[in-house]
Amino acid sequence: MGSINFITLFVVIPLGTAFLMSLVGRFASRRYVSILSVLSCASLLFVSFWALQFLNKTAGNILVYKIGGWMPPFGICFVVDSLTSFMLVLVNTVAFFVCVYSVSYVKKNDDAPKFFTLFFMMLTGINGVVITGDLFNLYVFLEAASIASYALVAFNSEAEELEASFKYTIIGCVASGFILLGIAFLYSYTSTLNMADMSSILATKSSGFVLPFVATLFITGFGLKAALVPFHAWLPDAHSSAPASISAMLSGVLIKTLGIYAMLRILFNIFGIIPVYLSLFMFLGVLSLLVSGVLALSQWNLKRLLAYSSIGQVGYIILGIGIGTPLGILGALFHLFQHSISKSLLFLTSGSIDRAANTLDIRHMSGLKEKMPLTAGANLAGSMSVSGIPPFGGFFSKLIIIVACVQKGFYIYALAAILGSVFTLIAMLKVQKFIFSEETKKEHKDIKKVPFLMQFSMVCLAFICLFAGLLLLPSTRIFFTNAAGVLLGGLNYGHLVLEAAAK
Amino acid sequence: MSSKTNTGMSLIVKTVTRIVVSVILVFGIYIVAHGHVALGGGFAGGIIIALSFVLLILAFGRNVAVNKISVTLAANLETIGALMFLGIALLGFLKGAFFTNILSKGVPFKLFSAGTISLSNYAISLKVGIGLFSIYLAFVILERYKQGK
Amino acid sequence: MILYLLCLILFCIGLYGILRKRNLVKIIIGFSIMSYALNLFLVLLGYKFHGRAPIGASDQNIANMVDPLPQALVHTSIVIGLGMTALLIAIAIRIYEKYGTFDITKINKLKG
Amino acid sequence: MELYILLSFMIFAAIVAMEVKDLFSSIIAVGAVGFCLCLAFLILKAPDLAVTQLVVELLCLIILVRATIKRDFPLVIQGRWVFNTISSLVFALVFISFAYSALKDLPDFGNPTMSIVKKYLEEGIAKTGATNLVSAVILDFRAYDTLGEVAILFGAIVGIMTVLRKTKNENRQDKIDE
Numbered sequence: 001m002g003s004i005n006f007i008t009l010f011v012v013i014p015l016g017t018a019f020l021m022s023l024v025g026r027f028a029s030r031r032y033v034s035i036l037s038v039l040s041c042a043s044l045l046f047v048s049f050w051a052l053q054f055l056n057k058t059a060g061n062i063l064v065y066k067i068g069g070w071m072p073p074f075g076i077c078f079v080v081d082s083l084t085s086f087m088l089v090l091v092n093t094v095a096f097f098v099c100v101y102s103v104s105y106v107k108k109n110d111d112a113p114k115f116f117t118l119f120f121m122m123l124t125g126i127n128g129v130v131i132t133g134d135l136f137n138l139y140v141f142l143e144a145a146s147i148a149s150y151a152l153v154a155f156n157s158e159a160e161e162l163e164a165s166f167k168y169t170i171i172g173c174v175a176s177g178f179i180l181l182g183i184a185f186l187y188s189y190t191s192t193l194n195m196a197d198m199s200s201i202l203a204t205k206s207s208g209f210v211l212p213f214v215a216t217l218f219i220t221g222f223g224l225k226a227a228l229v230p231f232h233a234w235l236p237d238a239h240s241s242a243p244a245s246i247s248a249m250l251s252g253v254l255i256k257t258l259g260i261y262a263m264l265r266i267l268f269n270i271f272g273i274i275p276v277y278l279s280l281f282m283f284l285g286v287l288s289l290l291v292s293g294v295l296a297l298s299q300w301n302l303k304r305l306l307a308y309s310s311i312g313q314v315g316y317i318i319l320g321i322g323i324g325t326p327l328g329i330l331g332a333l334f335h336l337f338q339h340s341i342s343k344s345l346l347f348l349t350s351g352s353i354d355r356a357a358n359t360l361d362i363r364h365m366s367g368l369k370e371k372m373p374l375t376a377g378a379n380l381a382g383s384m385s386v387s388g389i390p391p392f393g394g395f396f397s398k399l400i401i402i403v404a405c406v407q408k409g410f411y412i413y414a415l416a417a418i419l420g421s422v423f424t425l426i427a428m429l430k431v432q433k434f435i436f437s438e439e440t441k442k443e444h445k446d447i448k449k450v451p452f453l454m455q456f457s458m459v460c461l462a463f464i465c466l467f468a469g470l471l472l473l474p475s476t477r478i479f480f481t482n483a484a485g486v487l488l489g490g491l492n493y494g495h496l497v498l499e500a501a502a503k
Numbered sequence: 504m505s506s507k508t509n510t511g512m513s514l515i516v517k518t519v520t521r522i523v524v525s526v527i528l529v530f531g532i533y534i535v536a537h538g539h540v541a542l543g544g545g546f547a548g549g550i551i552i553a554l555s556f557v558l559l560i561l562a563f564g565r566n567v568a569v570n571k572i573s574v575t576l577a578a579n580l581e582t583i584g585a586l587m588f589l590g591i592a593l594l595g596f597l598k599g600a601f602f603t604n605i606l607s608k609g610v611p612f613k614l615f616s617a618g619t620i621s622l623s624n625y626a627i628s629l630k631v632g633i634g635l636f637s638i639y640l641a642f643v644i645l646e647r648y649k650q651g652k
Numbered sequence: 653m654i655l656y657l658l659c660l661i662l663f664c665i666g667l668y669g670i671l672r673k674r675n676l677v678k679i680i681i682g683f684s685i686m687s688y689a690l691n692l693f694l695v696l697l698g699y700k701f702h703g704r705a706p707i708g709a710s711d712q713n714i715a716n717m718v719d720p721l722p723q724a725l726v727h728t729s730i731v732i733g734l735g736m737t738a739l740l741i742a743i744a745i746r747i748y749e750k751y752g753t754f755d756i757t758k759i760n761k762l763k764g
Numbered sequence: 765m766e767l768y769i770l771l772s773f774m775i776f777a778a779i780v781a782m783e784v785k786d787l788f789s790s791i792i793a794v795g796a797v798g799f800c801l802c803l804a805f806l807i808l809k810a811p812d813l814a815v816t817q818l819v820v821e822l823l824c825l826i827i828l829v830r831a832t833i834k835r836d837f838p839l840v841i842q843g844r845w846v847f848n849t850i851s852s853l854v855f856a857l858v859f860i861s862f863a864y865s866a867l868k869d870l871p872d873f874g875n876p877t878m879s880i881v882k883k884y885l886e887e888g889i890a891k892t893g894a895t896n897l898v899s900a901v902i903l904d905f906r907a908y909d910t911l912g913e914v915a916i917l918f919g920a921i922v923g924i925m926t927v928l929r930k931t932k933n934e935n936r937q938d939k940i941d942e
């Protein structure tokens with residue numbers, strides 16, 4: 001038991017940092033704020049790789065940590081399986097680079113301690129959602145992550161940011177309301193809150209009307225959080241108004257853990273794999289792809305364009321999940337991975353561009369390539385990866401999803417996926433053409449240099465984008481296939497967790 | 504109207520408040536201390552403590568609030584409360600797991616029983632009470648700035 | 653059963669306030685009504701006929717108590733609701749400062 | 765029986781809070797809903813929650829009144845109110861009827877299943893030492909939830925401080941005004 005105590009660090013490190021940050025920010029100089037935040041992000045990254053390593057050595061690929069020593073149905077437990085460790089590595093990698101970027105991005109701002117406090121609060125919530133094995137606890141940490149993100153969207157306190165934040169908060173509250181209602185129904189039906197226990201109880205119950213109703217509530221709630229198309233209206237406002245590094249976190253990690261991960265965990269591993277939801281997922285995914293693709297084309301604000309493209313890429317992930325074959329889910333998870341990396345990279349570059357050109361309207365920029373070659377290169381890598389050009393990771397993930405579609409005979413969906421990819425490519429080419437190519441405008445002559453730390457994190461993320469395809473080689477693919485295996489295992493999750501807990 | 508709210512309400516209200524505030528404060532501490540025995544607990548008690556301070560501001564006007572009470576001190580106390588709770592959680596590692604109740608359980612129905620539960624109540628009440636009070640203070644200070652404009 | 657339905661009607665009223673009203677304060681009020689309804693629903697689910705409050709007594713052994721778990725959940729949920737409401741009010745006040753109104757039809761700088 | 769009357773009154777007060785034109789009256793009405801909820805908790809044998817709800821409601825009301833007082837009360841005239849009302853009613857009816865068929869499968873009111881809670885009731889006092897079982901659940905069995913709750917409150921407070929602070933631009937603006 002003692003050796004797996006490190007699992008608690010995923011919550012304790014960011015939470016402790018958040019609490020300490022407000023003290024450090026008041027008493028010590030600004031340098032310590034930066035050092036503390038980078039150190040704790042780095043240690044989180046280390047712990048997440050450690051967990052991955054530890055998991056591979058454990059029999060059964062599952063770790064259960066009993067908080068307070070209470071057995072699972074009675075207390076809360078942490079569950080680390082392949083899907084969890086995959087998400088943890090992803091989240092903490094992105095968070096580390098975003099944190100390094102933010103250190104110099106908010107350097108001039110007097111309220112950097114508040115910024116980092118909220119940033120770590122959000123990270124606590126995200127890690128907590130991923131790692132928990134208890135349904136109500138998932139709700140609590142989902143709210144923790146959300147409330148920090150609402151405040152971060154309004155961080156600059158300008159009129160637009162406040163408006164976006166209000167919309168985002170209200171929509172988030174409605175989503176949480178639906179989720180809590182669903183949890184209440186499930187609690188009354190099964191009389192337990194532990195996800196593993198719940199799944200084994202639900203497997204024995206005869207099919208009633210409760211499960212479809214609760215599933216509808218959850219799909220609405222988590223769909224609102226993940227911004228699937230009928231529920232997407234808040235996302236472009238919120239993601240384009242936040243500070244650039246926060247947009248990177250929101251688009252790269254937050255909507256994927258709070259929306260997609262939580263929804264998949266509940267619908268696949270508690271309710272079991274039900275074909276109706278799968279076809280609903282595919283439909284919603286394709287709808288998101290096409291609608292957001294068309295809407296992204298008409299945008300002239302760089303961050304809004306990127307935000308709309310995020311909706312479409314989430315659609316890809318949901319489409320891949322909805323196919324339901326091992327190949328489809330593998331593709332979806334790989335797409336989730338590479339989209340997190342590339343979209344956070346793109347938002348980070350948008351932050352540097354905003355700093356340099358003082359505008360986000362792409363019609364007012366041109367020829368920035370000469371002045372900021374590294375940013376241009378990083379942006380090119382991210383754009384190509386998102387739109388799926390061969391050597392980059394995005395190509396492989398989209399290819400896998402489309403092949404899985406064709407294998408199962410969904411030709412129309414495959415066609416729609418290709419069409420969506422073309423839309424993304426056009427939007428990204430628009431960005432490249434207007435911002436980086438052509439001659440440099442007069443007002444861009446005296447552009448400040450991008451600080452080293454910002455360049456460092458952009459270049460690192462660009463390299464990950466470039467070589468993400470290599471992760472599909474057989475030796476590292478096991479990382480993704482194990483994670484897909486957890487989802488495909490369905491109700492098996494309950495037995496595995498309860499067995500591991502009894503040990 | 505504005506000068507009146509800056510200096511507070513009438514003398515009667517101020518006198519009554521002086522007497523009542525201490526009673527409310529003691530009641531809040533009572534609720535916190537008996538959280539594990541009878542009803543109440545850190546959250547309810549903490550909010551009652553916060554309300555007693557809010558009453559002071561309401562009666563004596565916002566000038567008193569802004570001049571006498573240090574926002575920094577409030578924020579520090581709040582953080583210390585939060586850290587205390589996290590520390591109690593981490594103490595559990597001494598006997599096995601996160602959040603294990605390491606102290607002796609004592610005799611039920613006694614004030615000093617239930618191990619870390621009563622300690623957590625104190626930490627939470629510090630965090631909640633001071634925290635909510637500083638929220639209210641932030642609202643008050645914002646309005647003062649606007650009036651000063 | 654009818655109690656559950658009445659509670660869900662209250663939830664719907666809150667939802668209606670959030671989605672249909674055009675005043676920021678009314679939207680916040682709608683949110684608080686929604687969270688009241690959710691809290692009440694959870695406690696209703698844990699009620700037991702002739703049950704006692706889940707607090708032990710020193711002189712007798714109480715066998716029949718109501719379910720304490722939903723009460724613990726609602727305790728958490730009340731505090732979450734308080735935090736959300738306070739944050740919403742703070743944002744609304746700042747919006748009022750910037751735009752000079754609580755009317756959301758006039759708060760529309762973001763488009764597209 | 766009291767519960768039916770209380771709930772009906774809460775619905776009535778909620779409708780008043782939503783529909784009345786004056787913002788101040790609307791806040792008073794929502795206060796009525798909150799205090800009725802507190803009474804309902806008492807009837808449902810949840811005194812802990814009643815206390816918490818009471819004080820939370822007080823604080824919320826003070827902040828809400830503070831937020832709206834001395835600000836204009838614009839009468840928002842709703843366009844297309846017939847369409848709005850009908851569509852909301854239809855949505856509510858659909859939602860309630862689906863919920864009705866789901867509620868039929870749940871245990872009846874007053875007879876919860878309480879399978880895992882049985883252990884809390886039997887061993888709670890002995891294992892945690894706390895006689896208030898709600899306290900035992902939130903601070904021992906499910907103490908990790910409470911850590912999340914503290915984190916949320918902390919996040920909300922820092923968030924409010926962030927939103928309400930004077931930004932650099934505004935300070936500059938003030939200087940120009942002077």
